[in-house]
Amino acid sequence: MNVTFLTSLTSQLNTQRALLRQSPTNARIVSNERIGGIAKDQVLGAIIYPQQQGFTLVEIMIALLIGVFLLGGVMGVFLNTKQTYSVQEALSRLQENGRFAMDFLAKDIRMADYRECLTTLPLADAVSGTDNDTDPANGFLDGSDSITIVWSEVPCLPPSAVTVPRTYGITDSMGLYQNTNLNVLVEGVENMQIQYGVDSDIDISTGVPKGGDGTANYYVDGTAANFPDWQHWAQIVSVRVSLLLQTVDDNIASEPLPYTYNGATFTPGDRRIRRVYTSTIALRNRIH
Numbered sequence: 001m002n003v004t005f006l007t008s009l010t011s012q013l014n015t016q017r018a019l020l021r022q023s024p025t026n027a028r029i030v031s032n033e034r035i036g037g038i039a040k041d042q043v044l045g046a047i048i049y050p051q052q053q054g055f056t057l058v059e060i061m062i063a064l065l066i067g068v069f070l071l072g073g074v075m076g077v078f079l080n081t082k083q084t085y086s087v088q089e090a091l092s093r094l095q096e097n098g099r100f101a102m103d104f105l106a107k108d109i110r111m112a113d114y115r116e117c118l119t120t121l122p123l124a125d126a127v128s129g130t131d132n133d134t135d136p137a138n139g140f141l142d143g144s145d146s147i148t149i150v151w152s153e154v155p156c157l158p159p160s161a162v163t164v165p166r167t168y169g170i171t172d173s174m175g176l177y178q179n180t181n182l183n184v185l186v187e188g189v190e191n192m193q194i195q196y197g198v199d200s201d202i203d204i205s206t207g208v209p210k211g212g213d214g215t216a217n218y219y220v221d222g223t224a225a226n227f228p229d230w231q232h233w234a235q236i237v238s239v240r241v242s243l244l245l246q247t248v249d250d251n252i253a254s255e256p257l258p259y260t261y262n263g264a265t266f267t268p269g270d271r272r273i274r275r276v277y278t279s280t281i282a283l284r285n286r287i288h
Helices: 001-021 040-044 057-110
Strands: 125-135 144-152 163-171 175-178 183-187 189-198 218-223 236-246 260-262 263-266 273-284
Touching: 040 189, 057 144, 057 163, 057 175, 057 236, 125 189, 163 189, 175 236, 189 260, 236 260
Parallel strands: 144 189
Antiparallel strands: 125 144, 144 163, 163 175, 175 183, 189 218, 189 236, 236 273, 260 263
C-alpha cells in the first residue's frame, strides 16, 4: 500500500465513525463499496457500538440521598401534625371535663336549702363540708375537700322522706365522684378546694338575717375552727369551688409543666397538661 491509499482509507474510516455517531441506532454500517479491492465492512472490522446511555452510579446514589431527605421531611411533618392533633384533642377533652364538673357542682350547690313545701328542714343540714379530708373511710382522696348538700328534690309525704343529701369529693383515681357509692361524674379531676362565703350579718344563734344583704363578707375554708357548729354553717350564702383538672392521657406535653394551684406552685412527675377552674356559686335559697 502506498501513502495515498492509507490516507484515503483513514479518511473514509473517520467518515464512517462520524456517520455512526450521528446514527446511534445503527450497530454496524454495511457497505458493498470496496477500498483498494478490500470490502469496506471488512476494513471496519468489529462492530462499532454507539456510546452508552443512562445514569452513573454516583448519580443514582445522589438521587437516593435526595429521596431520603425528602422522605424524612415528610415524616417530620406527619409526626408534628400528629402531636399537634393529640395536644388539641387532649385540651378539648380537658376543657369539656372542666365545664361538666363545674356544672354538676353548681347545679346542686344552688339548690342547697331548697325545701319545696317544707318548713322544718334545719339550716345545718343544707351545706357542710370538710377541708383537706384525711379520712380514707369515705373513699375520698386525702388532701382534697368534700362538700355535702341537702335539699328537697320532689314534694312528698311524710316530710322526713324528701331530703336528698349529695356528697361530692375526689378519689385517688382522679375523678369527681358523687355520694357514698362513688358514682363517677367527670374524669381527670385531680383536686378540689372549696371555700365558703360567710354573711356575718346573719344572727349566728338562730341563722336568721339581721338585716344583712345576703352577700358574703369573706371566704374561709371548711375547717372545724371556722365552723364549730351548725350556726356557723348557717351563715354560708355562697360557695367558691376551685377544681384542678389534668388530661386523662399522659405524655401530652414535651416536658413536665409546672402549675400553680391553691396559692402554691408544683412541678409534676408526669407530662400531663393541667388547668384550674374556679367559680363562685350563690345559694339562692339563702339570698334574702
